[in-house]
Amino acid sequence: MDVAIMTCEQCETPLEKGDLRCSVCGFTAPLAHHHVVVEKKQVLRCTGCGAAIAYDAKRQAPACSFCNSLVKLETIEDPVEQTEGYLPFTVTSDDARRALQAWLNSLGWFRPSDLTSSAQIRELKPLWWVAWAFDADAVVSWTADSNHGSRRSAWAPHAGQSQCRFRQVLTSASRGLSQLEASRVSDGVNLQQVHSEPMGADDAVIEQFDTQRSQARQQIANAVYDEAKQAVRSEVPGTSIRNLNISLVVTGLTSKRLSLPAYVMAYQYKERLYRVVICGQDTKFLVGNAPYSVFKMVMVGLVIGLVAIIFLGIAASS
Amino acid sequence: MVSNTLQSTKEQVEISCKSCGSKLLLSAHQLSTVCPYCGSPSVISRPPSEDIPSPTFVIGFQIDRERASELARAWLRRGNWLAPTSFKKALPNLIQGIYLPVYLYGTTAHSRYFAKIGENYTETETYTTRDANGKTVTRTRTVTKTEYRSLQGQHATYVMDVIVSASKGVSNAKFQEIEPYDLRAIRRFQPSMIAGWTAEEPSRSQAECFGLARQETHELIQRKLREFMPGDSHRDLQFDTQFSREFIDFALLPVWCFAVRYSEDKPPIQILVNGQTGRVAGKAPVSAAKIGSLVVGVLIFFVVIALFAVLMGQG
Ligand SMILES: [Zn+2]
Numbered sequence: 001m002d003v004a005i006m007t008c009e010q011c012e013t014p015l016e017k018g019d020l021r022c023s024v025c026g027f028t029a030p031l032a033h034h035h036v037v038v039e040k041k042q043v044l045r046c047t048g049c050g051a052a053i054a055y056d057a058k059r060q061a062p063a064c065s066f067c068n069s070l071v072k073l074e075t076i077e078d079p080v081e082q083t084e085g086y087l088p089f090t091v092t093s094d095d096a097r098r099a100l101q102a103w104l105n106s107l108g109w110f111r112p113s114d115l116t117s118s119a120q121i122r123e124l125k126p127l128w129w130v131a132w133a134f135d136a137d138a139v140v141s142w143t144a145d146s147n148h149g150s151r152r153s154a155w156a157p158h159a160g161q162s163q164c165r166f167r168q169v170l171t172s173a174s175r176g177l178s179q180l181e182a183s184r185v186s187d188g189v190n191l192q193q194v195h196s197e198p199m200g201a202d203d204a205v206i207e208q209f210d211t212q213r214s215q216a217r218q219q220i221a222n223a224v225y226d227e228a229k230q231a232v233r234s235e236v237p238g239t240s241i242r243n244l245n246i247s248l249v250v251t252g253l254t255s256k257r258l259s260l261p262a263y264v265m266a267y268q269y270k271e272r273l274y275r276v277v278i279c280g281q282d283t284k285f286l287v288g289n290a291p292y293s294v295f296k297m298v299m300v301g302l303v304i305g306l307v308a309i310i311f312l313g314i315a316a317s318s
Numbered sequence: 319m320v321s322n323t324l325q326s327t328k329e330q331v332e333i334s335c336k337s338c339g340s341k342l343l344l345s346a347h348q349l350s351t352v353c354p355y356c357g358s359p360s361v362i363s364r365p366p367s368e369d370i371p372s373p374t375f376v377i378g379f380q381i382d383r384e385r386a387s388e389l390a391r392a393w394l395r396r397g398n399w400l401a402p403t404s405f406k407k408a409l410p411n412l413i414q415g416i417y418l419p420v421y422l423y424g425t426t427a428h429s430r431y432f433a434k435i436g437e438n439y440t441e442t443e444t445y446t447t448r449d450a451n452g453k454t455v456t457r458t459r460t461v462t463k464t465e466y467r468s469l470q471g472q473h474a475t476y477v478m479d480v481i482v483s484a485s486k487g488v489s490n491a492k493f494q495e496i497e498p499y500d501l502r503a504i505r506r507f508q509p510s511m512i513a514g515w516t517a518e519e520p521s522r523s524q525a526e527c528f529g530l531a532r533q534e535t536h537e538l539i540q541r542k543l544r545e546f547m548p549g550d551s552h553r554d555l556q557f558d559t560q561f562s563r564e565f566i567d568f569a570l571l572p573v574w575c576f577a578v579r580y581s582e583d584k585p586p587i588q589i590l591v592n593g594q595t596g597r598v599a600g601k602a603p604v605s606a607a608k609i610g611s612l613v614v615g616v617l618i619f620f621v622v623i624a625l626f627a628v629l630m631g632q633g
Contacts, residue, residue, distance in 0.1 A: 010426070010563050011476075020375065020506055026424040026478025028374060028567050031506075054514025057379035057415075057572075057593070062510035141473045143548045145437065152465050153437035157548045159471025214502070243548040249426060249474045 006030065012252040016213070018077030023217045024250050078212045081257060086128060087189050089200030089261040089280040093124055096263040099283035100276055104290065112293040115269060122273060123266040126204035126280065128259035129174040131182065132220055133191060136166045139249040140228045148238030155242065164231045170260075171223035173216070176207050177262070181277045181287050185262050188285030200261065201280070209257055220255050224248070373507040375422065375569035377499055379415060379515070379593040386574035386591045387412060393589065393598040394578065400612070402580065402605035410576040410589055417517035417570035419485050420493070421524070422501075423531035424478040425564040427539055431473060431557040434466040435549035464551065473546060473557075477538060481571070482530040484520035488573070488590065490530050495599030496592040499571055503594065507570065517570055528566065535561070576600075 006015045006029070008022040015022065019029050056063040061070045091099075104116045112118075140162055145155035168191045172182035198204060211219065229246050236244065261280025266273050269291055276288030381389070390410040440460045449455050479501055483493035505511060520527070539559050547555065572593025577586040580603070589600035 010565070020504060021478075021501075025426070025476040027563075027565055053510060055378060055511055057382040060378050060380055062513055139474050141471070141475075141546075143469070143471060143546055145435075145548045150437075151467075152463075153439035155437045155549070157435035157437065157467050157469040159469055159548075161472045161474070245546050245548065247473050247475045247542070247546060249476060 011250065013250075014254055016077075023214075024221075024253055078214050080209060080212050081216075082209055083128075083130060083259045084257045085194035085196060086198045086259045087191070087193065087261055087281065088195055089126060089204070091261075091263070091278070091280050091283055093126065093201075093263065095283055096124060096265065096278050097121060099278055099286060100265055100267065103276070103286055103288070107290055110292050110296055112269070112291060112296075115290065118269055119274075120268045121265060122268050123264075125264045126201040127176060127262050127264050128198060128204055128206045129172070129177050129182065129262055130207050130209050131170050131172050131174065131186060131258055131260055132216070132223070132255045133168050133170050133258055134166065134220055134224065134253065134255040135168065136224050136253040137251045138164045138166070138224065138228055140164050140232050141247045142232045142235070142244065144236045144241050144244040146236050146238030146241045148236075156238075158236055158238075160232070160235055162232060162235060164228055166224065166227055166231075169223070169227055170258075171220065173209055173211060173219065173257070174207060175210065176205075176264070177277060184287035185277055185279040185285050186260060188279035188282035189260055190281060191258075194258065198259070204261070206259065216255075220253070221250075224250060224253065372568070373419075373570050374567040375504045376417065376507045376511045377501075377503050377569070377571050377594055378505065378511055379572040380503075381572075381574065381591065381593050381596045383412070383415065383574075385596065386415070386593070387576075389591050389596050389598050390574070390576045390589050393600065400604045400608050401602040402608070405578065405580040405587070405603055405605075408578045408580040410578050411586075413575040413577055414516050415572065415574045415593060417512050417515055418483065418488060418493070418573045419518050419520040420481050420569050420571050421484050421520075421527045421531060422567045422569050423480040423482065423528070423535070423564070424476070424566075425535060425561040427475055427477050427535065427559050427561055429473045429539055429543065429557045429559040430470070431543055431555065432468065432470045433543075433547055433552045433555040435469045435547060436464040436466050436551035436553065438462050438464050438550040466553070467549075469548075473539075473543060475539075475542060477535050480531050480534050480538065481569075482527050482534060484522045484527050484568070485518055486521040487518075488575075490534075492588070492590060492599065494534075496573065496590050496595075496597050499592065499594050504569070512570060520568065524566065528564075531566065532561065535559075 007013060008015055008025065008027050008029070010027040011022060011025040013022055013024045015029050021028055053062050053064050055061070056070075059070060063070050100121065101116060104111075104119055107115070141159075142161070143157065143159045145157055147154060147156070148158070149156040170186045170189075170191075172179060172186070174182055177185070198206060209216070225246070225248060228248055229244060232246060233241065233244060263278045263280060265276045265278065265288075267276065268274075272291065274289050274291065276286060279285035387410065394406055394408065394410060440462050442458050442460050444456055444458050446454055446456050481493075481497060481499065483490045536559060539557065540555075543555060543557055544552075574591040574593055576589040576591070578589060578600075579586040584603065587600055587603065589598065591598050
């Protein structure tokens with residue numbers, strides 16, 4: 001197979017088979033093989049019956065008016081593509097269990113006292129969740145208002161332009177994990193080691209990519225935008241910022257579809273289930289929810305109220 | 319494939335129908351035709367020359383003839399309430415469905431801008447007024463004021479999907495009214511896509527189209543910069559844009575053309591229907607009689623209001 005790897009002449013983003021125009025900058029993709037157009041007049045004929053062919057608006061394709069067969073057109077490809085690599089599980093399910101216990105212990109005084117002892121792990125499921133890792137360079141132009149240099153108004157306008165480099169930035173494609181869960185547990189993975197086969201957990205659920213290429217590109221473009229906005233935020237002088245606007249010129253955008261390891265756990269405390277997600281390569285990266293002790297919170301509220309009343313009483317009498 | 323020698327003059331091209339052999343005359347800018355004798359569609363492909371390139375892209379028709387006529391009739395009936403009644407009742411006359419030659423333009427636009435950015439603040443001011451008893455009192459109120467600060471900076475963006483008409487038959491302004499086209503449906507040009515339909519070659523020069531595209535891009539950059547400005551408001555926006563890495567592609571886009579003749583002594587009105595989305599555009603004539611009665615109606619309304627106010631004041 002001779003697959004020529006082509007990149008956009010203008011912005012160096014790789015082009016994929018079936019791309020007519022660059023998805024980043026709109027530049028025309030070169031023809032794979034150059035047709036030499038000779039001066040000619042054609043009557044296009046149906047390969048089935050030999051009758052003349054005309055384009056049919058209803059069917060949106062050239063069709064034979066006689067036998068009704070359609071002519072196959074070069075169609076735009078928009079496949080749902082699957083993962084290109086797996087990051088291995090290096091945390092065992094026992095490690096994950098212990099990490100959950102340790103986390104429950106560390107939550108602090110406002111949690112129920114019997115949380116660690118009564119919490120029952122109901123489910124512990126290794127999962128390869130899906131994400132894109134992208135590289136890109138971008139010229140980011142920005143404007144914003146900030147308190148820096150302000151006069152009568154609390155705000156003063158600022159502008160700037162900078163070059164940003166993004167390498168191996170992860171953005172979630174998962175339906176199984178929430179955006180918050182994904183961003184928290186993705187910080188703990190090592191992107192240098194990618195395997196072509198699932199490794200480290202035999203019974204893991206393998207999540208599938210379910211977005212078409214065009215939609216995936218849109219989501220990646222949005223992620224580049226968000227990342228760039230985050231990156232230039234630190235360049236705006238001042239401590240409070242509003243109206244941060246950016247404009248991007250992205251070059252060399254490449255992305256990879258990856259499957260990342262995580263444990264999705266559910267534990268039960270007093271009839272209710274709570275969910276925790278732990279990174280499959282580092283248990284420090286854990287995200288989840290846990291109950292608060294209503295009793296303790298009410299008690300603290302009462303004490304604060306009581307103290308306030310006493311102080312007010314003293315103030316009023318003096 | 320048997321190639322045919324074309325006897326071409328500047329204005330017309332003569333071809334012979336491959337099915338029945340009859341001679342057909344195409345105007346110089348036509349790319350395809352249907353033989354009136356046997357109904358066979360023909361497509362001409364010419365080698366690209368400097369001035370007349372071969373099409374790179376095409377978007378196929380999705381709106382068929384019946385649907386286009388319906389849309390044109392519906393457009394005539396509603397939405398033009400100042401048009402003469404004869405216009406609204408007229409039947410649009412289908413000229414043809416054509417593949418209109420256009421240029422798709424893209425570039426990287428670097429701009430340097432200057433603007434005055436308005437930042438709002440509130441001030442408490444005192445003022446004197448009379449209270450219910452007619453006494454002079456001093457009160458305070460908060461007012462919002464704006465201070466303008468100058469800002470200059472740079473802005474860079476890709477511009478793509480700017481489309482300009484390359485046909486002298488359809489002005490670019492008119493074409494903009496039936497935009498946008500959904501460019502996701504774009505196909506690489508192949509002759510079978512236009513078989514059986516009329517397709518034109520560009521009748522405007524590439525240089526002229528470049529000019530039109532840059533002008534459209536300039537307006538686009540202005541809109542982008544307006545959104546880009548911080549602050550609560552801005553004024554005196556000035557900018558200077560440089561285009562780099564410009565590219566232009568010849569494409570064929572589907573358009574239905576109608577003509578409406580509503581009066582013996584008036585020229586027909588052109589109506590265009592976007593062959594992909596069905597968007598209709600045209601310039602409806604304005605009826606002098608309707609304008610007159612509208613003005614009279616508004617005047618009567620104000621007179622009545624004034625009379626009413628006077629009567630109320632007296633009562
Ligand atoms: Zn590109």
